Amino acid sequence: MSFFQAPPQLGNQYDDDAFLQGYLARTLPEDVRRSLTDEFRELGELSGKYFYEFQLRDRLNEPVLTQWDAWGHRIDHIEVSPLWKEAEALTARKGLVATAYEQKHGALSRVHQFTLNYLVQPSLDVYSCPLAMTDGAARSLLSLGNKALIDHALPRLTSRDPATFWTxxxxxxxxxxxxxxxxxxxxxxxxxxxxxxxxxxxxxxxxxxxxxxxxxxxxxxxxxxxxxxxxxxxxxxxxxxxxxxxxxxxxxxxxxxxxxxxxxxxxxxxxxxxxxxxxxxxNMAMMLNVTRTWNAVGAAWSMRRAMALARDYARRRVQFGAKLSEKPLHVDTLAGLEAEYQAGFLLSFRAVELLGKLETQTATESELLLQRLVTPLAKLTTGRQVVHITSEVTESFGGAGYVEDTGLPRVQADAQVLSIWEGTTNVLSLDALRALAKEGTLEAFFHEVEGRLAKVRDADLRPCVTVAQDALEHARAWVSGALGNPTTLEAGARRFSLTLGRTLELALLSEHAQWSLENGHGPRSKAAARRFSKHGVDLIRDDIDLDDARLLA
Missing domain, CATH: 2.40.110.20 (Butyryl-CoA Dehydrogenase, subunit A; domain 2)
Structure with missing residues (x-):
């Protein structure tokens, strides 16, 4: 009897994402959330069906550069893929940039905008790249106050008309x-x-x-x-x-x-x-605020897409007499990835929330300091997480995950850039140190983490609180001791910054888990927080040996 593997399938990417729905229920006022649900559901359906299938068909249509026409004129024309052309029109019609500037929901307009993109971008072949820069350019022009350029360019960058929209x-x-x-x-x-x-x-x-x-x-x-x-x-x-x-x-x-x-x-x-x-x-600072936030949320939606494909496939693939979804080892592997994804999502959307407050001038002084630090932390932390998760998901498909025409290798290959664009992990780690140099920033970060942890009351989550608190204290002690030694400070910057990022992730995830328990959203995030707390939150090393490092580098 012949046997064929069944490819993974996707459903409505809003309806199937209980974690996103929980976050939105916790973050948005009820009337706002209800008013946006149909919009989210529409994009979720397009993402899981029409555009996902379009993406698979369009796989081989890469950009083509024609430098000369038939008569010898230099034209330098780039033809983009059919999917990209449709994505441009969709962007304008659905306000994937415009929503942030219309500000119908004040500071939460950024949550609205990035939720739209989170839902649909995984099926648009990284069309998010020009959109991140379009958004960054619009915000830069506004913040720098060049009225002539604002009047000329901003209406085009934020247009909902495909005929006038610019990137x-x-x-x-x-x-x-x-x-x-x-x-x-x-x-x-x-x-x-x-x-x-x-x-x-x-x-x-x-x-x-x-x-x-x-x-x-x-x-x-x-x-x-x-x-x-x-x-x-x-x-x-x-x-x-x-x-x-x-x-x-x-x-x-x-x-x-x-x-x-x-x-x-x-x-x-x-x-x-x-x-x-x-x-x-x-003068590029505001642009980087925006594009790094796009990068972090891009990591979140890439992790989510990878997990959706892996989870569906596990319910279809039979090995050794049972579905993968019934195999304890496979279940354990996917559970660990889900915990990382949930933590990364919450950190990236915390950066989104702070960006919204910054732009609407509703941020407190402490939140302004926090935003300057959390943005690079979110980008660098999620950038490492998405590379790990997409690699594991590729492996979870076995040989099929390594075959290009399944479309699966693109998920991993496209995710790899997220730890490089807008600053590598090491570059962003040094940027985090620069943010901490401003008086009050470290205190604002500690207040943020401690405030989240203070809301956690469930006994099963108390070990998560302890892990986060211990990591926080270790980070405080390490940076205080390293401040007088620039070489040690730089050498440890990556582990220190990842520790801050993962500590905040654990605090956010624990708080969300507590809220979920109290508001009928179940124990799933509690399980994620408990697992994440055991994945290595405190990465700081007190015994950095630079002599050994130089020998090995």
Whole structure:
């Protein structure tokens, strides 16, 4: 008798996500939640059916660069995949960017917006990449106050009309590398028409966007980040021709292959300074707030999609006389992954909540300090979690997980970038230390964690509280002792930052578990908190041996 494996299937990604529904019930006022449920359910259905099936059919349609037309004209046209074209129209119609700026629900508008994206983006082949930068550009223009650019660009970046909606690029990376943008070599020269940019951008992720924000060094400015300026660039002129931009090639990447990532040469691209002719890196701060938050929530929705596929497959796949979902070892493996996912979700959406308060000017002084720290912590912590979970899920499918035409390897490959984009784990760890340098930040973080833990009363959750408290005290002691030794501080920054991130995750998960028990949402999150507390929350080492490290590096 022939035997064929049954592929995993997805249902409505809102109806099937009890954890998301619990979070929304706890976070949103009841009337707001009820008013949004149909919208969430609609996107959940599109995500689990239409767009998921479209994604599988569209798997081989990657971006194509045509540099020359048949008559020898340089055109540098990029054709994106059919799914991406439909995703752009969906973005406008459903307000996947606009919702945050319409602010119908005040600070909670960010929760509304990111829930929409959390539901549908796993089926849109990383279309979230240009949307993160579009959102970041819109917020940057608003925060920097250039009225002419706000009036011109913001209505397009936040439009609900597919015919007028724009996306934005964020062109920072040059041949000198990604993180040390102070080494930027692009030069800005004054011309009769305005400022023009000359240089090469080595890695641009939204090359098909209508505009971009980028860094350049105005002629005569000194070296380093202080001498850079933030510029606004429209990619094409009124005639539709590229604005002093040449697309050299598309990148051949491990993952995110639907994203048209390119190398660009700027050869006199007409540009407008966004906020003066210096302090370009400082002026990018709000953009990073937004794009790092997108990155963290992207990790959450990627973990959720991986788990949904693995769980459905486990109910279908029979091995050694029983379904995988009945095998104790397989059940134990998936349970550990679920605990990590729930913790990562809550941390990423805590960053979302704080961003909403920052933008609506409703944050307390303590919350402002907390937001500056939690954003890099959420990005770096979830970035590591999603790589682990998607790797384990690939393995849970056996050989099928390693075969490209199942679509499963893309889940893992696309997730790998989330620990790299917007700053690697190490870079974000150092950024977390910089955030802590501001007086009161560590105290604000401790107050946040302790406040969450104080709400936990269930006896079975008390061990989770103890684990979190112990990790918190260890972190306080370690950073206090390391402050006088910059080498030790830097060497331990990664473990310290991951400890802070995972400690806050455990506190958030324990609090949510307590709420779930008290409000009829069951013991599932309690089980997740208890398991997560045993996964390694305190990662700090007091015995870092740098001599050994140098020998081994």
């Amino acid at each position: 934005s690029g964020q062109w920072m990376t040059e041949r000198t590398g990604g993180s040390d943008v102070g080494l930027t070599q692009t030069e800005a020269r004054k011309s009769p028409e305005g400022w023009r940019l000359y240089g090469t951008k080595w890695f641009t992720s939204a090359t098909t966007a209508q505009m971009a924000l980028t860094l350049g060094r105005p002629e005569g400015n000194g070296p380093g980040g202080k001498g850079l300026a933030l510029f606004y660039v429209e990619t094409r002129d009124a005639a539709g021709k590229l604005n002093g931009i040449q697309i050299n090639r598309l990148k051949d990447k491990f993952g995110t292959r639907k994203v048209p990532t390119a190398e660009l040469t700027l050869d006199g691209a007409l540009a407008v300074p966004v906020a003066g002719l210096t302090d370009g890196i400082r």
